[in-house]
Amino acid sequence: MIGKETTAGRATKFTFLGLWLIFSLFPLYWITVTSLKAPGDIFAFPIAYWPERFSLENYQGLFGTADFGTYLVNSLVVATVAGLVATAISTLSAYVLARFEFRTKSALLMAALVTQMIPSFIALGPLYLLMTDLRLVDNRFGLILVYIAVCVPFCTVMLRGFFANVPDALEEAAMIDGLSRLGALVRVLLPVMRPGIVAAFIFNFVNCWNELFLSVTLMNSDGNKTVPTALNGFISSFNIDWGSMSAAAVLTILPTMVLFAFASRHIVQGLTSGAVKG
Amino acid sequence: MSTTSTRDVRKAPPARKGGAPPTRTGRRREFTTRRGLVIAAFMAPAAVFVAVFTYYPMIAGSQMAFRNWNLTDLTDTSWVGLKNFREVFTDPAWGTVLDNTLLWVVGSIVPQLVIGFAIALWLRRRFPFRGLYQALIFFPWAISGFLIGILFRWLFNSEFGVVNDLLQKAGIIDEPIAWLADPQTAMIAVLIANVWYGVTFFAIMILAALQSIPDELYEAAALDGASRTRTLFQITIPYIRTTLALTVLLRVIWIFNFPDLIFGMTGGGPNNETHIVTTWMIKITQQGDYGKASALGLLVVAILLVFAVFFLMATRERTAAARGSGKRGART
DSSP: OOSOOOHHHHHHHHHHHHHHHHHHHHHHHHHHHHHHBOHHHHTOSSOOSSOSSBOOHHHHHHHHTSOHHHHHHHHHHHHHHHHHHHHHHHHHHHHHHHHOOOTTHHHHHHHHHHHHHSOTHHHHHHHHHHHHHTTOTTOHHHHHHHHHHHHHHHHHHHHHHHHHTSOTHHHHHHHHTTOOHHHHIIIIIHHHTHHHHHHHHHHHHHHHHHOOHHHHHHOOSGGGOOHHHHHHHHHHSSSOOHHHHHHHHHHHHHHHHHHHHHHHHHHHHHHHHHHHHO | OOOOTTTTGGGSOOOOTTSOOOOHHHHHHHHHHHHHHHHHHHHHHHHHHHIIIIIHHHHHHHHHTTBOOBTTBOSOOOBOTTHHHHHHHHOTTHHHHHHHHHHHHHHHHHHHHHHHHHHHHHHHSOOTTHHHHHHHHTGGGGSOHHHHHHHHHHHTOTTTOHHHHHHHHTTSOSSOOOGGGSHHHHHHHHHHHHHHHHHHHHHHHHHHHHTTSOHHHHHHHHHTTOOHHHHIIIIIHHHTHHHHHHHHHHHHHHHHTOOHHHHHHTTTOSTTTTOOHHHHHHHHHHTTBHHHHHHHHHHHHHHHHHHHHHHHHHHHHHHHHHHHTTOOOSOO
8 A cells, every 4th residue: 555556556556446436426417408308308318428409408497486595595594594593503512622621521512412312303393392482494504503512512523633633722822811712712723723613514504404394394385495305396296397307407516516525624524533543 | 421510620611710719619610610610510401302302292192002992993092012013023114124134225325335444544645735625525425315215216226227228338238228227227226326325424434543553663663564455354454353343333224214315216016025113114104004114114213223232242242352362453
């Protein structure tokens, strides 16, 4: 591995890596090509790997007959606000968990882990009743509150890994200079950790943007639907309209891919720092 | 594990300048109280959100497992003991669901681990555009499991699906296969989709662990004339054993709890033959039988807890053995 690579070894390596790249990207290519075909051409033989004529009809249909613009705005608002608040809250808890030793610490970390272990469907019924009591069913604010709670545990663990990489001498110096702990955190630590925090926000945003089951449960009216809920609506009927579906899928995937491309290095770092360092 | 709260005086806020130096015990107590306040204040928002919107519904949902809780008739939600569990075990679908779940977890994890490991080994050495390559194969991770199910549902479409078309062009099959109409081929299709999605996670976790192995170890192995295979099994794998074990454990938990992909791709069909425990739970929830669904949920938690404990015990023993023979685990 670290010694010399043989030519045959290199050939095998790049062949496999190349094949995996094609396999990884092909489904994304395919859904994009499908979405750009004229609706009739999607179901035409022989299957065309490159559209004979490009058409935006599927996209026009989404914004004309279906109210996809509204769903996009709903998802954007909910994911942005929930992502931002969850990141802010998790920054505080991650900071404490990274910098202090205290008795309940391992219990708190365990509590965060347990949230990942329990199937979310066990909570859906009571959550619906709770939100009804709070008059927050079918309400974007209510969905935001729930999404914050969904994001916080994993985001805290992720950010804790980033804090561990910053020497604590930094904020100690700031506090000796007269800043409060919160002041030191905000003015000294956060600027240093900006890439990690941006990655955490993007991770939260993408999770909320993609979330289906809670949104289906809590959002009833058409005007409040988020994108995944709308996609689910496309398949509840027996036949899937693959033209609209592919266009909607592309519009759903595109923003998250752009964000991931932007931050993938830091997300990778955030995912690995916890597990590798232990 | 448990650390006394005074141990960490170093990290407590320093005393204000100019004040008279307090006595040692007095200063400690002041630090302890202030530390406690800081910890409580910083933890509070996270704790409140998770307690109200995650833990409360989970606990309330758990006790439904022991009640007659059906949305179709809420007049009688009395305590029924283990009746819901008995209903799960006597359901004719239960056997299939268990088999499918096992197949789903093992059939996803093994290829993900093997391919992810290979990719990580191949990515260890720098090559042109390696960063770009990593970013590109990371893309599946940005997509929701539900949408992945839909993407592959279209790829595996029996009439207009590109998979059939490619296989026919390659001469592997003569007639199009109705992938999602037959339980067996449908399970193969959902497994392929999950492998597509999950390899990246293994690759990045293992790559990070590989990069923690000091080059000297490999140099020493090369000097001793160790073969590539021997190096892999006697240096690389023992060194990253802890990361491997933790990653596998995490993935087993996630994949077990990952109904999204199957929900989007087959919806459990055809004929409810591709349900895993969690998609079956969705179906029962949609039928309104919250009691039975809840019982299923508790069974999932129980299975995962037992698995986690045994898995950790087994891997910890082996890691300890590896340490004893002079090799260090990746976890330092």
